[in-house]
Amino acid sequence: MIQTAYVAPWAWTGGALRRDVRFDVDADGRIANVGDANERGEPLRRTLGNALWLPGLVNAHSHAFQRGIRGQTHRRAPGENSFWSWRTAMYAAAQALDPDGLYAITRSAFAEMLRAGITHVGEFHYVHHQPDGTPYDDPNELSWRVVQAARDVGIRLTLLEVFYARAGAGKAPLPQQRRFCDTSVDAYLSRVDTLRAAGVDVGITPHSIRAASIEQIRELVAYAQEHDLVVHTHLSEQPRENEECRAEHGTTPAGAFERCGAFARPRRFTAVHATHLDEDDFERLSTQSVCACPTTEADLGDGILDAPRLASAGTSLSLGSDSNAIIDLVQEARLLEMNDRLARGARCRLNDDEGALGPVLAHAATRGGAVALGASSSGLQEGEPFDAVVVDLDDPFFEHVPPAHALDALFTAGTSAPIRQVVVHGREML
Numbered sequence: 001m002i003q004t005a006y007v008a009p010w011a012w013t014g015g016a017l018r019r020d021v022r023f024d025v026d027a028d029g030r031i032a033n034v035g036d037a038n039e040r041g042e043p044l045r046r047t048l049g050n051a052l053w054l055p056g057l058v059n060a061h062s063h064a065f066q067r068g069i070r071g072q073t074h075r076r077a078p079g080e081n082s083f084w085s086w087r088t089a090m091y092a093a094a095q096a097l098d099p100d101g102l103y104a105i106t107r108s109a110f111a112e113m114l115r116a117g118i119t120h121v122g123e124f125h126y127v128h129h130q131p132d133g134t135p136y137d138d139p140n141e142l143s144w145r146v147v148q149a150a151r152d153v154g155i156r157l158t159l160l161e162v163f164y165a166r167a168g169a170g171k172a173p174l175p176q177q178r179r180f181c182d183t184s185v186d187a188y189l190s191r192v193d194t195l196r197a198a199g200v201d202v203g204i205t206p207h208s209i210r211a212a213s214i215e216q217i218r219e220l221v222a223y224a225q226e227h228d229l230v231v232h233t234h235l236s237e238q239p240r241e242n243e244e245c246r247a248e249h250g251t252t253p254a255g256a257f258e259r260c261g262a263f264a265r266p267r268r269f270t271a272v273h274a275t276h277l278d279e280d281d282f283e284r285l286s287t288q289s290v291c292a293c294p295t296t297e298a299d300l301g302d303g304i305l306d307a308p309r310l311a312s313a314g315t316s317l318s319l320g321s322d323s324n325a326i327i328d329l330v331q332e333a334r335l336l337e338m339n340d341r342l343a344r345g346a347r348c349r350l351n352d353d354e355g356a357l358g359p360v361l362a363h364a365a366t367r368g369g370a371v372a373l374g375a376s377s378s379g380l381q382e383g384e385p386f387d388a389v390v391v392d393l394d395d396p397f398f399e400h401v402p403p404a405h406a407l408d409a410l411f412t413a414g415t416s417a418p419i420r421q422v423v424v425h426g427r428e429m430l
């Protein structure tokens with residue numbers, strides 16, 4: 001039964017920009033029908049002003065606790081200032097977390113995401129145990145805190161539960177990494193079994209090629225395939241990671257994951273970053289998903305993803321707020337194109353077959369993320385949960401912008417600031 005008919009002056013639905021759209025939402029929070037707003041005879045009509053409606057944004061890669069070091073990692077330190085020195089500061093924050101502290105910072109980060117239009121987050125969660133590595137009485141203590149934070153905020157969660165075992169080839173974990181580590185693949189999978197049995201949407205997540213052996217990754221991939229779960233990993237974020245991988249495995253990180261069978265099924269594997277791929281890697285990843293995190297990659301000095309080349313090879317592109325220093329997927333989407341312009345001295349390489357750019361960037365921020373997290377929806381179409389973002393076209397940002405160009409203006413020049421309302425499963429959240 002239809003409960004509410006939402007009327008949208010403009011909506012990007014099913015990948016197309018339409019005028020005067022009506023979304024009939026049933027009592028279960030699903031879209032029963034997408035129709036013409038000028039038709040009559042519906043129940044409660046609800047109009048949230050002069051607005052452009054988008055599908056809920058999907059954040060495919062987050063470490064919520066890193067929100068706690070926003071603005072605190074930019075003083076030059078003696079010696080090397082790089083990704084690796086940033087990591088030292090981040091590890092100090094990870095060491096200091098207790099269950100209540102993790103809940104509090106995660107809840108803050110998720111609440112900020114929701115306000116920025118994110119309705120679904122993939123939380124790449126790796127702080128599992130006590131600081132010395134001893135499990136809590138409940139070994140999933142910290143994972144439950146993440147789950148609770150998402151429930152309390154009202155954001156959809158895919159818990160990308162991380163497996164971590166070592167500091168690199170043949171190296172025991174550093175003291176600061178002990179709380180990330182399970183004692184074995186079996187101990188990790190037992191935690192995953194418990195989370196899944198409780199209804200948590202879980203992804204299998206070897207942290208990176210340096211943090212697990214090839215045998216361990218093979219076991220993790222086999223489990224994911226047996227239970228039809230997505231696999232995520234940090235991949236080729238730094239040149240040093242590639243060099244160490246070549247020394248250990250004689251191939252790139254993508255080549256090593258290929259050997260483990262991670263690419264056996266299309267779109268079930270997501271490589272996060274992929275800023276240092278070699279020639280063969282573009283082909284390897286062509287049936288899979290890559291998650292770009294441009295603001296974090298800039299912050300950490302990672303490098304620039306060749307997004308147009310991946311897209312033309314067939315790779316599905318998604319976006320992540322990663323370190324959460326900045327929580328704004330509209331900006332992440334814009335930088336996917338703008339960073340490429342800086343790196344390659346060319347423009348409009350990501351544009352679609354009709355020459356448009358806005359829809360490509362909007363797709364990465366919505367459907368691309370849903371693909372990465374194994375979710376079927378995020379297109380504002382019939383049968384899907386009603387997850388939506390209401391962009392205020394009366395915001396000063398849109399002055400002198402014809403509404404037909406609002407999607408392009410938002411994603412090529414904007415931020416999430418004009419987002420006025422966010423709907424998750426039919427519920428208005430702001």
Ligand SMILES: [Zn+2]
Binds near residue numbers: 061063234272322323
């Ligand atoms: Zn990350």
